[in-house]
Amino acid sequence: MGSSNRDEPLSFTTQPGSSPIQVSDTDSFLNNLDPSSASGSFQNEGFLTNLDGDASSAVDYGFMRPDFRVDPLVGTVDYYDRHVFLCYKNPQVWPPRIEAAEFDRLPRLLSAALAARKGDMKKQTRLTICEGHDGTETSNGDVLIFPDMIRYRRLTHFDVDTFVEEVLVKDGEWLPGTPEALRGFYVFVCAHGTRDRRCGVCGPAVIARFKEVTELHGLQGKVSVSACSHIGGHKYAGNVIIFGSHVKGEVTGHWYGYVTPEDVPVLLEHHIGKGEIVDSLWRGQMGLSEEDQRRCQELRLELDGEINDGSSTKEARQANEISGAVCGSQVEEVGCCQANGNSPCCQNDSITEKTDNSDVSEREAKLAAEMKSTKRRTSRKNSGKKGTCTRRVCSMPTWIESWEREDTYAALAVIGAALSVAFAYRCYKELR
Numbered sequence: 001m002g003s004s005n006r007d008e009p010l011s012f013t014t015q016p017g018s019s020p021i022q023v024s025d026t027d028s029f030l031n032n033l034d035p036s037s038a039s040g041s042f043q044n045e046g047f048l049t050n051l052d053g054d055a056s057s058a059v060d061y062g063f064m065r066p067d068f069r070v071d072p073l074v075g076t077v078d079y080y081d082r083h084v085f086l087c088y089k090n091p092q093v094w095p096p097r098i099e100a101a102e103f104d105r106l107p108r109l110l111s112a113a114l115a116a117r118k119g120d121m122k123k124q125t126r127l128t129i130c131e132g133h134d135g136t137e138t139s140n141g142d143v144l145i146f147p148d149m150i151r152y153r154r155l156t157h158f159d160v161d162t163f164v165e166e167v168l169v170k171d172g173e174w175l176p177g178t179p180e181a182l183r184g185f186y187v188f189v190c191a192h193g194t195r196d197r198r199c200g201v202c203g204p205a206v207i208a209r210f211k212e213v214t215e216l217h218g219l220q221g222k223v224s225v226s227a228c229s230h231i232g233g234h235k236y237a238g239n240v241i242i243f244g245s246h247v248k249g250e251v252t253g254h255w256y257g258y259v260t261p262e263d264v265p266v267l268l269e270h271h272i273g274k275g276e277i278v279d280s281l282w283r284g285q286m287g288l289s290e291e292d293q294r295r296c297q298e299l300r301l302e303l304d305g306e307i308n309d310g311s312s313t314k315e316a317r318q319a320n321e322i323s324g325a326v327c328g329s330q331v332e333e334v335g336c337c338q339a340n341g342n343s344p345c346c347q348n349d350s351i352t353e354k355t356d357n358s359d360v361s362e363r364e365a366k367l368a369a370e371m372k373s374t375k376r377r378t379s380r381k382n383s384g385k386k387g388t389c390t391r392r393v394c395s396m397p398t399w400i401e402s403w404e405r406e407d408t409y410a411a412l413a414v415i416g417a418a419l420s421v422a423f424a425y426r427c428y429k430e431l432r
Helices: 023-030 047-052 056-061 105-116 160-169 197-216 261-274 290-307 313-327 358-382 405-431
Strands: 082-087 125-130 143-146 150-152 185-190 223-228 240-245 251-256 282-285
Touching: 056 197, 082 105, 105 125, 105 160, 185 197, 197 223, 197 261, 240 261, 251 261, 282 290, 290 313
Parallel strands: 082 125, 185 223
Antiparallel strands: 082 143, 125 223, 143 150, 185 240, 240 251, 251 282
């Protein structure tokens, strides 16, 4: 979706008596949240206790479980280009394999159709079930598609084959429905407790915290939060995916793991509020291979380590721009300056200002060349797979890629004017 369709920048407005989100102040309102409750998380009240029947589930499967934050996160997202979410019921009634359940016809038929047409689709597509409630913004049968940022309403099992053919294979529109543009940020949290207890314990608590903080800061219309089914990596619960606009208007989908309720304000402030990747929780992103995910994080950490050693915020912004340009992983900044003029991000120089630091420029060229080499290896790896999309990742745009249609029109107009002047001058000479 182009930049012209993006929402107005988000601002962390607060209710009277509240203060903007601050990482150092999270403890003051985290104490008000009961981790064992899922109040406000799409009718999940009591879901945690129903899973096990005693408080031991929080210790064995929650944020204090023995395997919590043991394994590394980065590079744990399989490469894919497009994410389709089907809104359907809620985690309390989802069977362990919701996409193959005999009595859940719609998700079963949609999953089967995607598998059958996988080789015909230009984009590697992932299907996930998210929560749906009739009469709300996410009614049963609604389909959300990212990075297209569109919604189709009320898909039925009678329409599945036509929908997959027209929208996902031909990349067109489904004529019975009209695609609606999605705006803002969409947060999906795995809460598929019947598939894995860790997701069933951690997911609702994280959802509740997201809803509490977004409501506290008046972001309900800007940030949508929903439970979703299994996305892979149970051991990384709580698992979170955030879809939103890239700095260049492109939509990115970032995956986070080992997310606790205490981490929610950090993700809202840094990822959504400032456009900064939270690397300590980052698993990867849509559109990057596992190798590219690891390399992009190494790049960010390398640059952060070099500039954070007594350097200025201006240099920090330059490093963030290099990381975003090379890896395409920088999220759009969404208006922290409008919310708080004293915020550090508001005191940085313009990102378009030419840097005088030659070392930064040399690192940018070197790292861009490395990522270009990685991209070629990824393309060769995917070239033998039918129906795969060998899309460019982690590469700097060329002048051809950035050439706009308006530039073509302008160039043709100049050429036409020059020819007209030449022709008129020739006629004038002949008449004399």
